[in-house]
Every structure is written in structure tokens, then in C-alpha cells.
Amino acid sequence: MLKLSEHVDRFFRSCGVLRISPPLERQELCDIIVDMLRQNGYRSNVYIRPIAFKSSRTIKLTLSALDDSFAVFAFPFGHYAHREGGLRVGFSAWRRIDDNIIPARAKITGGYVNASLASDDAGRAGYDEALMLNADGTVSEASSSNIFLVRGGRLITPSVSENILEGITRDAVIELARTEIGLPVEEREVGRSEVYTADEVFLTGTGVQIEPVVEVDGRAVGEGIPGPVTGRLSALYATAVRNQMPAYAQWCTPVYQFHHGPGD
Numbered sequence: 001m002l003k004l005s006e007h008v009d010r011f012f013r014s015c016g017v018l019r020i021s022p023p024l025e026r027q028e029l030c031d032i033i034v035d036m037l038r039q040n041g042y043r044s045n046v047y048i049r050p051i052a053f054k055s056s057r058t059i060k061l062t063l064s065a066l067d068d069s070f071a072v073f074a075f076p077f078g079h080y081a082h083r084e085g086g087l088r089v090g091f092s093a094w095r096r097i098d099d100n101i102i103p104a105r106a107k108i109t110g111g112y113v114n115a116s117l118a119s120d121d122a123g124r125a126g127y128d129e130a131l132m133l134n135a136d137g138t139v140s141e142a143s144s145s146n147i148f149l150v151r152g153g154r155l156i157t158p159s160v161s162e163n164i165l166e167g168i169t170r171d172a173v174i175e176l177a178r179t180e181i182g183l184p185v186e187e188r189e190v191g192r193s194e195v196y197t198a199d200e201v202f203l204t205g206t207g208v209q210i211e212p213v214v215e216v217d218g219r220a221v222g223e224g225i226p227g228p229v230t231g232r233l234s235a236l237y238a239t240a241v242r243n244q245m246p247a248y249a250q251w252c253t254p255v256y257q258f259h260h261g262p263g264d
């Protein structure tokens, strides 16, 4: 399992924003997740979704002094957003929720109404995925993944103050780019036309993993085919997350004690 403690930490931090105290400790949640996978006997890629919520019967709009509950489920999972040869994406007319509206930094279910509006529009317009701008027109992220650009040998991604979910895959990709490829990484404000003029663009997320983008708003990215940096990072990521790179063994939590094959 990939970066379990980072995901559980983000889960608890998100809960804190909504004043939810899940009725269990971090380690208990980790144990429940591992146990659930084991009991189901999964031997394939699996998506795991813990959810914490207010469970008191009230119509009052308050986050305080209510009961808190949680649930967790998992299901086998293929590709989230995948197209052979790369994704065709478009900027959405829906702007990204701002930190002072619904904090995008917290993984709040209600925030996904915003992402769903963008994603739905993109699908209807024939795109594979939506890119979202902040209210001021700077680039935020895709509907459920973070965005990276390669421009002139540098890796660029919107900074954490750009109303992004602070992606765990984003962190992993930054680490791989710096450590394994020696690429300079810039986390900063990104303009829309920087995306149009990038050499390469790709999306990252637990679901999408690393997915190349070959077209933005009808404009080819670079040569219009997945680029070499994206390819290298994808290959490194795929190896590391299957516990086949000893330097990144701490990213992976084994599910089955006596089996160390791909997918664990």
C-alpha cells in the first residue's frame, strides 16, 4: 500500500479543519485498512476511501459538539483517467474553490461539487479531464489531480497556496524529479498560457498516477505526444510504488506478510 501514513495524516488534518475527531487513533485506522484489504484477499490495484462525517441528528449548521463517525471502503481499481497516447484536457469555466470558501487543502467531500461541475463540463465538451483556474486566473489543478509542466528543463507546479489539494503523488513526483533525475523544481504561481507553451504537461494523483497531457484547449503540448521527462518519471514512480526501488521502500506498506509481489 502506498504512502499510507501520509494519507492518514492528511485525513486527520482535513478532519481538523471541519472539527471532526474521528473516534479512533491514526494507527488504528492504518490497521483497519490493512486488515480490510487482507480480509478481502485483494491481489490487484485497489482504491481505498476512508470518510469521516458528523453523525448527530441535527439540522443546525454547526461543526461543534456533534458526534463524529467514520467509514472506510475499498474496491479494485483500474485506470482512473487514461487514454493511450495521453489526455486531451481543457480549462473549465468553473473556477477553483478558494481557501476562504471551501479550503481545497482539506479533502472535503463538499468541495468535490466544484470539481464535479468542471469534470462534467469537460466530459461533455469531449475532453478527458478539466483544468481549473483560480478566481484570479492563475492555474490551480485538474478536477482530481495536480498539474505539472516541463519548460526548458525545469519542472513547474502550482504552489500549495494556489487552492490545490496538497497531493501525496505530487510530493512523490517532486522527490523523484529532484533525487533521481536532478531536475530543478519550481512550486509557484503558474499562468494559463504557460501551460499552452510547455514542453510537457502531466497530471498526478493516487488514481491517475502520472498521466501525460498531449493537448490543452485544442493546442498540442510540445510535439503532441507524451514527453521524455513524463516517461522517465512515470517509469520511476511505477517502480517505486511497487516496492522495487529499495530507496523508496518506506513509501510502501505490505498487506500480506509472506508475499512480496507486485501490487502489495
Ligand code: PMP
Pocket: 115, 141, 142, 143, 144, 145, 146, 164, 165, 166, 167, 168, 169, 170, 204, 205, 206, 207
Ligand atoms: N487534487 C484533487 C482535487 C484530488 O482529488 C486529488 C486526488 N486525491 C489530487 C489533487 C491528487 O492528490 P493525491 O496525489 O494525494 O491523490
